Amino acid sequence: MDYLLETSRIGISFPGVKALSGIDFRLKAGEVHALMGQNGAGKSTLLKILSGVYRQDEGRIFLKGREVNFSSPTEAQHSGISTVHQEINLIPTLSVAENLFLGIQPRTSSGRLDWKKIHRDSENILSRLDLRIDVSEQLNSYSTAIRQFVAIARSLLFSADVLILDEPTSSLDKDEAAKLFAVIRGLKRDGLGIIFVTHFLDQMYEISDRATVLRNGEMIGCFEAAGLSRMDLITAMVGDAQAARAENEPSKRRARTSQAPGDERILEASGLSRSGAIEPIDLSIGKGEVIGLAGLLGSGRSETARILFGIDAPDKGDVRICGSRLKPCSPIDAIMAGMGFCPEDRKTEGIIGNLSVRENIILALQASRGLRRMLGREEQAAIAGKFIEALSIKTSSAEEAVKNLSGGNQQKVIIARWLASNLRVLILDEPTRGIDVASKSEMQNLILSLADQGLGVLFISSELDEVARCCGRAAVLRDRRKIGELSGDELSPDGIMRMIAGGESAA
């Protein structure tokens, strides 16, 4: 057996969804192996199986040639697979030393915890990672980067063979990331196998020896990082662009005819930025325009939407609707001005599952009217009925609980909610995620027809062909920065990918 960790035909299903199937993942000792894929590709599901959180439905896992079956994360850890999660699982108010040794503290001969040894050993272990800090200090007085190092050091105490790092750099700045990479290289020399999940392409190339790409729960392939071009990598992650483009040519033409960029700017954002979310960005949406925000996962798409809608406060810049400036960080102000937002995670942030279709639809309208001007029951029913018909929402009745509707219809309910109030511009974050193909094109056509009626739409999607098909113009983001705009013939899946792949790495 050449491989440190090997899976054979692993698959797992969740109610109604095949989350992973036929994964043959192979990790060598002494390599950094990147796990790449879009949101929903199955990366985190695979990690959860490897770290003992989920049990696979089919297939087998071999660690150092021996078949293993983990029933808990603790068991995986004791067998030599340690995971450092994105949200670092340590105890913030305890000291650094204690976080390292919690649960495995050495004791003196009289049976009490040996604090001297704990502190001495902690200093030794951290100095192996080239980290010299006061280990008696509380963990939460240190930066995220240091906490990450402490989490890694703790997993080394469990004599790890395999170290899983789940998006370790997502909240680190450039210097901190460089320091982390130095540590990773050191561990690699010690013979550990490291699985590295990231959505930063540059970092993948910087640190990884090989990369396994997942898409829609299937393994696209395992590549040598050195011989893999950016274009090929992106193609593997997002799917075959050429085919997608040919297939979508008709509706694309439609998108362009529907684009009638009048002088009237509905939404204008200038110099909008927030540290750790997005570098200064300009956006403008005209009446009847569908503007795309394209980019890979983590490029700052959703972050931009959140700032526009006033959920997060911008550090700089402002947002104007029809010329009047919005108060920052005030969603109600955005709603009153005519903005609507369909969030990426519609189950927790969009719908209120236990309320009926009717109640969900009138929500924003009622909010903008205030409690003193309650909508009458009949009025509510009339509004709900109108939109159920207009958007052809498939529901047994207006009184059905929204959670019982399919994903696409839930999305329509959210759109209806905004249409019911005085909507001028609609922000859609991944409106077609998790809904089937037929509903997808129905949703896309709905968006186009809404734009025909004069609505401005900001369309966010990680599916490039969808952006190319629906939008008249698209801003392309990479590494939390707008790198350009595409329109006309240039706006194609190919063109977007070339723009993301091209040029120097964004610092």
Place this chain on the structure above:
Amino acid sequence: MRAPNIKARHVPIIATVVVFGLLYAAASMHFRNFFSLRVFANLFTDNAFMGIVAVGMTFAVLSGGIDLSVGSVVACTGIIMSKLITQHGFDPFLTAAMLLAAGTLFGTIMGCFIAFYDLPPFIVTLAGMFFARGSSQIISLESIPLKSDVLTAVAKFGIPMSARVRFPFAAIVLVASVLAGTWIAQFTKFGRNVYAIGDSEQSAVMMGLPVRRTKIGIYALSGFFASLGGVIYTLYTSAGYSLSGMGLELDAIASVVIGGTLLSGGVGYLPGTLLGVLIQGVIKTAIIFDGTLNSWWTKIIIGSLLFIFILLQTWIAKSARFRRSGP
């Protein structure tokens, strides 16, 4: 890269020490004879049962939980103890040992419900509180005097501090309980796990700590200290009564919080709880010295102190969060 060297977790206990020092100094200056060995020893004796109960409560609060059953466990322990010894002639020491075991078992059972069914400690120990209170009233509605020469002798025992003042038995048990509690909290894996669970139960699970076992241990420990408090209370009052210890659980929680333990869990020190108990004692004693004030003023002052400490905690939690998300 590092924040200023202020340990946020030390702020509440420093505040406790300062408050105790100020109150004690103020009372000593205002009232003649307040600053005396006898008054100091009495602070411990008169509040011994509450302090012992508060030691167990500290573990519950440190883990982010609460134990509302302790007051009725004190009553239940007292009434069973008096009945068995006075009316049935049981051996006093054997009875006390049996009651300590029973209190621990009672806490263990509540701990099992909390750990295995993921029930909120508030509800489980509220049920425990009603159960223990009801049981003591079924045993006897009347107060039962404790008649045992041996126990009277034990209660009278004390370590001489000066020619006329002794540090009595109840106070010794209180100090021993606080020392034992401190040792458990600082020098055992169990103790450290309590802190970890209190700060972040999710992380504690992911770090592979025995969260369930620890939770059961916490309520077993609290049950043990509650019944120990019951035994000491019975010696102190020389009787068992089914309505004694009403609201004691809330006084104990107040001591824990004024003693610098965060109500949300994860931060706190056992000696702080002792100070919290003594602060209440100083206020009570000062009001008795004054002689003109109604004794219910104690509650008003304790209430205000509690309020200030909760505000302080919220402020600390906020500034800690700010630092965590800061650059």
